[in-house]
Structure formats: structure tokens, C-alpha cells
Amino acid sequence: NAGVMQNPRHLVRRRGQEARLRCSPMKGHSHVYWYRQLPEEGLKFMVYLQKENIIDESGMPKERFSAEFPKEGPSILRIQQVVRGDSAAYFCASSSTGRETNTGELFFGEGSRLTVL
Amino acid sequence: GDSVTQMEGPVTLSEEAFLTINCTYTATGYPSLFWYVQYPGEGLQLLLKATKADDKGSNKGFEATYRKETTSFHLEKGSVQVSDSAVYFCARSFNAGGTSYGKLTFGQGTILTVHP
Numbered sequence: 001n002a003g004v005m006q007n008p009r010h011l012v013r014r015r016g017q018e019a020r021l022r023c024s025p026m027k028g029h030s031h032v033y034w035y036r037q038l039p040e041e042g043l044k045f046m047v048y049l050q051k052e053n054i055i056d057e058s059g060m061p062k063e064r065f066s067a068e069f070p071k072e073g074p075s076i077l078r079i080q081q082v083v084r085g086d087s088a089a090y091f092c093a094s095s096s097t098g099r100e101t102n103t104g105e106l107f108f109g110e111g112s113r114l115t116v117l
Numbered sequence: 118g119d120s121v122t123q124m125e126g127p128v129t130l131s132e133e134a135f136l137t138i139n140c141t142y143t144a145t146g147y148p149s150l151f152w153y154v155q156y157p158g159e160g161l162q163l164l165l166k167a168t169k170a171d172d173k174g175s176n177k178g179f180e181a182t183y184r185k186e187t188t189s190f191h192l193e194k195g196s197v198q199v200s201d202s203a204v205y206f207c208a209r210s211f212n213a214g215g216t217s218y219g220k221l222t223f224g225q226g227t228i229l230t231v232h233p
Contacts, residue, residue, distance in 0.1 A: 004160060033219045042121065042206065042223035043161075056220060091160070095219050106219050108153075108160035 002027065005074075006092050006109035014117050019079040019086070021112045025094030032075045033106060034067060037089040049075060082116045089113045119143050123207050123224035130197055130231050138192040138227045140181075140207035148209040150174075150183055150190040151221065155204040164192075164205070197231045204228050 005024040013019050025032050030051050035043040036059075048056040049069035060067065064082075069075040079086055090113075093106035124139040142148065152164040152174070165174030170185035179194045190207060204226045211220040 031219065035223075040225065042123075042225040043221075045211075045220050045222070048220060093161075093219065105163045105166075106161075106221070108155075108162070110158065110160045 004092055004094050004107050004109035006090075006112050008112060009110065010113050010115070012115045012117060013082050015083055016081050019082050019114055019116075021077040021079075021090050021092075021114070022074040023077070023092030023094075023109060024074045025092075026096075026107050029094035029096050029107070031095045031097065032069050033093045033095075034075075034077050035091045035093065037091065037111075039088070043091060046077075079114070082114070084116045087114055087116045119145055119148070119209060119211060119222045121207050121209050121222050121224040123205075123227050125227075127228035127230060130229070132199055132231055132233050133196045134231075136192070136194040136197045136201075136229070138205055138207075138229070140190045140192065140224060141188050142190065142207075142209045142222075144185075144188045148211075150181070150210075151208040152179070152181055152190070152192050153206040153208060153223075155206065155226075157203070161206060197229075199231045199233055202229055202231045 007022050032049045034046040037043045045059040047060050047067045052071050064080045066078045089111045091111045093108045120143045122141050149168045151166045153161040154164045155161045165176040167174040167183035170183050173182045181190050181192045206226045207224040208221040
């Protein structure tokens with residue numbers, strides 16, 4: 001029973017390039033969340049998606065960042081024209097249900113570590 | 118806004134020592150509280166949770182009690198093992214009532230290392 005799969009685990013980009021991070025949720029999960037962890041900080045919520053819908057993107061930077069979760073295939077977090085400040089660990093999490101009370105039980109992937117040179 | 122503050126680490130203990138990792142949260146609303154753990158090379162896993170004041174979450178010998186009066190949710194274990202070495206994250210649900218749909222506010226994490 002595969003867990004949440006993220007790839008790549010490590011990604012190096014030069015300033016101005018694009019970064020694409022992929023996340024396959026656990027089998028049977030249709031709710032995906034992306035979190036970002038900057039150095040020396042906790043995880044920060046970025047976006048919550050269901051299949052073909054963005055439910056909450058209140059944590060996404062207004063520019064250069066986008067996320068999708070298509071009907072088929074993994075969820076993708078896309079960062080255009082990367083800058084050094086984008087260097088961070090990006091974690092994907094999934095859950096089997098959405099708007100329910102008091103669960104908080106997310107299943108996390110191992111993270112993708114982006115380094116911008 | 119919502120925030121969670123954890124004690125600064127790293128924490129280094131000998132096997133069978135007592136562990137406390139402090140966590141406090143902002144008191145907006147009535148959040149649910151969580152401890153997640155990240156073992157080396159793995160993703161975060163839910164360790165325990167508490168959904169209302171005075172609730173005690175427990176799992177694998179770890180405990181934490183939801184203290185509304187002190188806005189705290191400190192993690193404790195009476196006798197740690199080498200296998201407990203990991204990063205521990207305290208978290209709260211986003212808004213009042215616990216309808217968080219996975220949108221959590223995390224502390225910065227505490228690295229625990231247990232030596233034999």
C-alpha cells in the first residue's frame with residue numbers, strides 16, 4: 001500500500017528556471033495539500049486541492065506559483081522563474097476526506113527539496 | 118493570526134530519560150491540537166491529537182494534554198528509546214471548531230536525538 005509519493009526528492013534549478021514538483025496521493029485519497037518548509041521554520045500551508053478543483057489557495061504566493069490536481073495523474077506544484085528565496089522543502093499531504101471536523105490526520109510524502117542557485 | 122511555538126532544539130537525551138517538548142499556541146477559536154513526527158528519510162506522521170480542552174492524546178508511550186488555561190500542548194514520554202530519534206512538530210487546526218480540512222499551522226519542529 002504505497003504512501004504519498006513525491007518526486008523529485010531533490011531538484012536544483014538556476015534563477016529564472018521553472019520547477020515542477022509532483023505528488024501522487026495515497027490510494028483512495030482525493031484531497032491533496034501542499035506545504036512549504038523554509039530553513040529554520042515550520043511547515044506553512046500553501047494550497048488545498050481536490051480533483052480538478054482548487055479549494056483553498058490562501059497560502060500561495062500571488063505570483064509565479066501555481067498548483068493543479070488533474071482528473072488523471074499526480075498533483076503538480078509549479079514555480080516559474082525561481083528565485084533563491086524559493087529554496088525550501090515542499091511537502092505534499094493527502095487525506096481521504098475533506099471538510100470534516102477535527103481530523104488533522106494528513107498523510108505526508110517525504111518532501112521535495114528545491115535548491116535555487 | 119494563528120501560530121504555534123515549540124521549544125528550541127535540538128534535544129539530546131540518553132536512553133530511558135524523560136522527555137518534554139514544549140508547545141504553545143495562539144488562543145484564537147477552539148482549535149484541535151496535534152503532534153506529528155518525522156523519522157529520518159520519511160514523511161510526517163500523526164503521532165497524537167486532542168480535540169478539546171483537557172483531552173489527553175496518547176500513542177506509543179507519548180502523551181500530551183490540551184491545556185486551554187495555559188494554551189499549551191506539551192509532549193511527554195517517560196522513557197525514550199533510540200528509535201524515538203526524529204523531528205517532532207506541534208500543530209493546530211486552522212480555525213475555530215476544528216473544521217480544518219487539513220489546513221494546519223505548524224511549529225518549527227524540534228529535533229530529538231536519543232543516545233544508547
